[in-house]
Amino acid sequence: MNDTFLRACRGEKVEYTPVWLMRQAGRYLPQYQAVRANVDFITLCKTPELAAKVTLQPVNILGVDAAILFSDILIPVEAMGVYLTFSDKKGPVLSEPVRNRSAVDRLIIPDVGEDMPFILETIKTLRRELENKVPLIGFSGAPFTLATYMIEGGSSKNFIHTKRMMFQHSGVFSCLMEKLTATVISYLSAQINAGVQAVQIFDTWAGILTPRDYEEFALPYVKLVVDALKSEQRAKSKEQRVESSVPIIYFANDCAGILKEVKKTGADVIGIDWRIDMADAIKRLGKKVVVQGNLDPCALFLPKEKIEEKVKDILWKGESAKGHIFNLGHGILPETPVENVIAMVEAVHKYGKKE
Amino acid sequence: MNDTFLRACRGEKVEYTPVWLMRQAGRYLPQYQAVRANVDFITLCKTPELAAKVTLQPVNILGVDAAILFSDILIPVEAMGVYLTFSDKKGPVLSEPVRNRSAVDRLIIPDVGEDMPFILETIKTLRRELENKVPLIGFSGAPFTLATYMIEGGSSKNFIHTKRMMFQHSGVFSCLMEKLTATVISYLSAQINAGVQAVQIFDTWAGILTPRDYEEFALPYVKLVVDALKSEQRAKSKEQRVESSVPIIYFANDCAGILKEVKKTGADVIGIDWRIDMADAIKRLGKKVVVQGNLDPCALFLPKEKIEEKVKDILWKGESAKGHIFNLGHGILPETPVENVIAMVEAVHKYGKKE
Numbered sequence: 001m002n003d004t005f006l007r008a009c010r011g012e013k014v015e016y017t018p019v020w021l022m023r024q025a026g027r028y029l030p031q032y033q034a035v036r037a038n039v040d041f042i043t044l045c046k047t048p049e050l051a052a053k054v055t056l057q058p059v060n061i062l063g064v065d066a067a068i069l070f071s072d073i074l075i076p077v078e079a080m081g082v083y084l085t086f087s088d089k090k091g092p093v094l095s096e097p098v099r100n101r102s103a104v105d106r107l108i109i110p111d112v113g114e115d116m117p118f119i120l121e122t123i124k125t126l127r128r129e130l131e132n133k134v135p136l137i138g139f140s141g142a143p144f145t146l147a148t149y150m151i152e153g154g155s156s157k158n159f160i161h162t163k164r165m166m167f168q169h170s171g172v173f174s175c176l177m178e179k180l181t182a183t184v185i186s187y188l189s190a191q192i193n194a195g196v197q198a199v200q201i202f203d204t205w206a207g208i209l210t211p212r213d214y215e216e217f218a219l220p221y222v223k224l225v226v227d228a229l230k231s232e233q234r235a236k237s238k239e240q241r242v243e244s245s246v247p248i249i250y251f252a253n254d255c256a257g258i259l260k261e262v263k264k265t266g267a268d269v270i271g272i273d274w275r276i277d278m279a280d281a282i283k284r285l286g287k288k289v290v291v292q293g294n295l296d297p298c299a300l301f302l303p304k305e306k307i308e309e310k311v312k313d314i315l316w317k318g319e320s321a322k323g324h325i326f327n328l329g330h331g332i333l334p335e336t337p338v339e340n341v342i343a344m345v346e347a348v349h350k351y352g353k354k355e
Numbered sequence: 356m357n358d359t360f361l362r363a364c365r366g367e368k369v370e371y372t373p374v375w376l377m378r379q380a381g382r383y384l385p386q387y388q389a390v391r392a393n394v395d396f397i398t399l400c401k402t403p404e405l406a407a408k409v410t411l412q413p414v415n416i417l418g419v420d421a422a423i424l425f426s427d428i429l430i431p432v433e434a435m436g437v438y439l440t441f442s443d444k445k446g447p448v449l450s451e452p453v454r455n456r457s458a459v460d461r462l463i464i465p466d467v468g469e470d471m472p473f474i475l476e477t478i479k480t481l482r483r484e485l486e487n488k489v490p491l492i493g494f495s496g497a498p499f500t501l502a503t504y505m506i507e508g509g510s511s512k513n514f515i516h517t518k519r520m521m522f523q524h525s526g527v528f529s530c531l532m533e534k535l536t537a538t539v540i541s542y543l544s545a546q547i548n549a550g551v552q553a554v555q556i557f558d559t560w561a562g563i564l565t566p567r568d569y570e571e572f573a574l575p576y577v578k579l580v581v582d583a584l585k586s587e588q589r590a591k592s593k594e595q596r597v598e599s600s601v602p603i604i605y606f607a608n609d610c611a612g613i614l615k616e617v618k619k620t621g622a623d624v625i626g627i628d629w630r631i632d633m634a635d636a637i638k639r640l641g642k643k644v645v646v647q648g649n650l651d652p653c654a655l656f657l658p659k660e661k662i663e664e665k666v667k668d669i670l671w672k673g674e675s676a677k678g679h680i681f682n683l684g685h686g687i688l689p690e691t692p693v694e695n696v697i698a699m700v701e702a703v704h705k706y707g708k709k710e
Contacts, residue, residue, distance in 0.1 A: 158688055163653035167661065210651050210684075211632045212668075256611035257631035276612035277566045296565050298518035306522065313567075329565075333513055 001132040005066040009198055009247035009269050011290050011323040017315055017352030018065035019345055020137070022251070023331035024058035025070045028338060031057045041086050045072050048121035055126055059134055061338070062345045066135050066198070067126065069191070071119060073141040073202060074149060076187045079110035080179070082150060090154065097153030099161060100169075104176045109183050112190035119187075123194040138196030140187050142203035142250075143180040143225070144218035150176065159208050166217050173217070181221045185228045192229070192246050200249040201225060201267070207254025214258045219265065222250060226266045249292060253330060259284045274299075274329025278317035290323035295344070297328045300336045304343040311347040326352065356487035360421040364553055364602035364624050366645050366678040372670055372707030373420035374700055375492070377606070378686030379413035380425045383693060386412045396441050400427050403476035410481055414489055416693070417700045421490050421553070422481065424546070426474060428496040428557060429504060431542045434465035435534070437505060445509065452508030454516060455524075459531045464538050467545035474542075478549040493551030495542050497558035497605075498535040498580070499573035505531065514563050521572050528572070536576045540583045547584070547601050555604040556580060556622070562609025569613045574620065577605060581621045604647060608685060614639045629654075629684025633672035645678035650699070652683045655691045659698040666702040681707065 005018040026032055032054050036044060044050050055070040074092045078084045085093050098104060113120060126136050141149075149155075151162045165173045188199050206218055226248055233245055251271030252262050262270060263285050272281045272293035282291060299310050311326070318324030326348045332341065360373040381387055387409050391399060399405050410425040429447045433439045440448050453459060468475060481491050496504075504510075506517045520528045543554050561573055581603055588600055606626030607617050617625060618640050627636045627648035637646060654665050666681070673679030681703045687696065 158653065160653060160656070160688060160690060163651075164656050167653070167657045207630060210629050210654075211635070213651070254609065254630065257635070260635075274565050275562060275609065280566070280612070280615075296518075296568070298513065298515060299522070299565075301515070301519050302522045333515060335515060 002065060002134050005325060006135050006197060006247065008323045008325050009249070009290060010245070013354075014323075015354055016349055017318065017324055017326050019326035019348040019352075020064040020066040020068060021058070021062070021328050021332050021341070022068075024062065024064060024068065025054045026332060027334035028332055028336040028341070029057055029061065030338070031061065041088070042072070042084075045070070045075060046118045048118050048125050051118070051122040052125040052129060055122070055136075056129060059130070062342055063349075064134070064345055066137050067130060068137040068200070069119075069123060069126070069139060069196065071122070071139070073139075073146070073204070075116060075119065076110060076140065076183050077146055077150060079112075079115040080107045080183055082107070092149065092154055094150065094153040097161065098150040098176065099165065101172050101175070104172055104179065107176070107179050109179055109186065112187055116187070116190075120190060120194040123191060123196055127195040135197035136195065137198045137200055137249075138188060138191035139200045139202060140184045140191075142201045142206065142218070142252075143177050143184055143221040144209075145203050145205045146180050146184070147173075147176055148205045148208075150180075159205065166213070177217075177221050181224050184225050188225065188229055189232055192232075196246070198247045198249065199229070200251060200271070203250065203252040206252035206258065206262075207273075209258070211258045211261055215261050215264075219261055222265045222267075226250070230266070249325075251292070256281075263289065269323070269325065271327065272329065278314050279320065282317065282321045285321075287320055288322050290325070291318065291321045292325040292327045294327070294329040297330050297333050297336070300328075300332070300340045300344060302340070304340065307340060307344050308347045308351070311344060312351050315348065315352050357420060357489050360680060361490050361552060361602065363678045363680050364604070364645060365600070368709075369678075370709055371704055372673065372679055372681050374681035374703040374707075375419040375421040375423060376413070376417070376683050376687050376696070377423075379417065379419060379423065380409045381687060382689035383687055383691040383696070384412055384416065385693070386416065396443070397427070397439075400425070400430060401473045403473050403480050406473070406477040407480040407484060410477070410491075411484060414485070417697055418704075419489070419700055421492050422485060423492040423555070424474075424478060424481070424494060424551065426477070426494070428494075428501070428559075430471060430474065431465065431495065431538050432501055432505060434467075434470040435462045435538055437462070447504065447509055449505065449508040452516065453505040453531065454520065456527050456530070459527055459534065462531070462534050464534055464541065467542055471542070471545075475545060475549040478546060478551055482550040490552035491550065492553045492555055492604075493543060493546035494555045494557060495539045495546075497556045497561065497573070497607075498532050498539055498576040499564075500558050500560045501535050501539070502528075502531055503560045503563075505535075514560065521568070532572075532576050536579050539580050543580065543584055544587055547587075551601070553602045553604065554584070555606060555626070558605065558607040561607035561613065561617075562628075564613070566613045566616055570616050570619075574616055577620045577622075581605070585621070604680075606647070611636075618644065624678070624680065626682065627684065633669050634675065637672065637676045640676075642675055643677050645680070646673065646676045647680040647682045649682070649684040652685050652688050652691070655683075655687070655695045655699060657695070659695065662695060662699050663702045663706070666699060667706050670703065670707050 250267035256276040274296035605622035611631040629651035
């Protein structure tokens with residue numbers, strides 16, 4: 001197996017810098033659009049053979065070093081008992097946002113096998129079809145990010161409802177966060193048991209918090225998730241008398257102001273968005289950290305020579321960390337030209353070779 | 356005159372930390388809404404007596420240490436020959452975004468006195484009506500931020516059009532930036548000549564750039580503006596044989612990743628948004644810098660005791676800089692309770708007293 005990605009996550013020696021892309025399965029790929037032409041987004045997420053199909057597309061087309069489960073960040077939110085609609089334009093919309101105690105009380109902590117069986121099915125299909133070609137990454141939204149969607153009822157500009165609940169009804173907020181944390185733990189744990197070889201926790205909206213608020217309202221719950229997954233792994237290793245360790249990647253978008261706090265999550269790999277220089281990020285995180293990132297997704301609109309330059313710059317900076325997985329600093333944009341993405345992956349493999 | 360704000364901008368000794376708020380004149384004030392009930396937004400901006408009236412409201416209601424000219428960031432963009440509409444929901448919309456050479460060529464560099472006389476009239480009215488109670492701040496958008504509105508046609512999520520032009524048609528982009536820079540210089544210079552006692556340059560969208568791209572595509576133009584205004588000031592001081600210096604405040608939103616670069620603008624005061632800890636920002640900028648900020652606008656939804664706590668924390672951190680002007684880390688939100696804003700201003704004045 002090409003386990004370069006997994007070894008890089010663990011800070012082990014690798015022959016070249018591995019690369020995958022956030023949202024690598026998606027609208028920029030004509031092959032993805034061909035699948036979507038016959039099925040709506042949420043059905044695609046919930047149909048294992050189709051979800052597996054689009055998960056594999058970028059592995060074959062781009063030659064990336066990892067596959068990431070195709071799904072939506074709000075799948076577990078829906079499973080908690082919230083009614084969701086997905087529109088191509090607006091993204092996910094909750095008709096009844098979760099804004100008070102009784103709404104929080106109504107939420108259930110889903111049983112993954114029963115309430116989201118398609119996720120586990122997709123993972124099993126993928127492990128079979130990947131034939132150990134590259135590792136499979138599972139994922140979940142972080143508790144805080146899932147909370148923002150629940151409270152705002154979708155995406156938001158100023159996140160007033162979220163912050164109001166945080167500040168004015170902190171009891172209700174922490175109740176919600178505890179339920180979300182339990183859900184995320186069982187969701188990721190089930191994904192690991194079904195076969196994913198690494199997990200990424202997406203904290204898309206962590207960056208809207210002050211560092212102090214992040215430390216109080218978001219960080220503790222991420223730590224609970226990381227700790228729970230790690231202790232499960234330890235127990236499993238002991239029981240099965242083999243080393244079992246699934247790397248945990250934590251990506252907080254817009255993290256430049258909260259890096260010191262982000263480090264405290266205890267995640268194995270810290271994802272870095274494009275708004276901070278990689279060298280600066282590593283300097284602040286310390287060189288014992290494995291990092292992932294951080295090309296501006298818009299840089300993929302550049303001519304190929306310019307993309308190469310930017311790739312080289314990030315690779316060079318990544319060298320100073322304990323390990324580096326190349327990625328974008330945020331999800332790939334639907335308008336991105338596929339040939340440029342291929343050129344980027346090739347550039348990483350070419351210039352990321354170790355002597 | 357209460358010139359505490361101006362002295363703080365210059366890093367001079369003050370009796371207490373001065374405070375004003377970005378968007379302090381606006382929708383959260385019932386008195387503002389009363390004025391707006393009879394007139395649309397753009398007419399309000401362009402009617403000197405009304406613009407002056409709403410500018411004065413927060414000075415009287417909140418007791419802040421500076422007034423800021425009420426206007427819209429896109430007024431000079433419109434004067435450059437772009438057709439704009441303002442909607443309460445969507446904000447400003449350009450029916451024909453500026454996306455190619457011929458559109459850029461058509462833009463004019465406005466004559467402030469001829470094309471935006473109402474701005475100068477408002478300033479003169481305000482200086483008269485303020486009777487030197489507190490200083491008057493003028494403002495402009497930074498060239499890059501104005502460019503994003505022009506290119507995107509309004510606000511944006513990923514700023515793809517802007518970055519595409521930056522990356523793929525850098526000649527057209529720099530042409531646009533040069534015209535915008537000339538416009539901003541003459542706009543701010545005219546405001547200063549009409550009587551504003553400080554200026555703030557708002558770079559609302561600077562934070563969407565990588566540090567390297569910021570340094571290449573945004574910073575040089577801010578520097579040109581700062582340098583031009585400073586050299587005009589020096590010439591005036593020489594000519595009139597009196598010290599004439601109008602402090603320049605530069606606020607780049609989401610600045611945590613670009614602070615090192617932001618410092619290079621040469622602005623007298625650096626505005627800090629709420630996503631970075633004030634102590635951390637000062638540490639990175641160096642203690643010789645005067646800072647402004649940085650309470651999370653959403654903190655104004657907290658109970659008053661909690662607001663006080665947050666104010667004290669920022670005041671305490673601000674002490675380590677050469678000077679500190681208290682402000683929010685972004686514009687005040689329309690939903691903000693006025694009594695909380697008053698409590699915040701009182702807390703700054705109470706806890707910001709110097710021994």
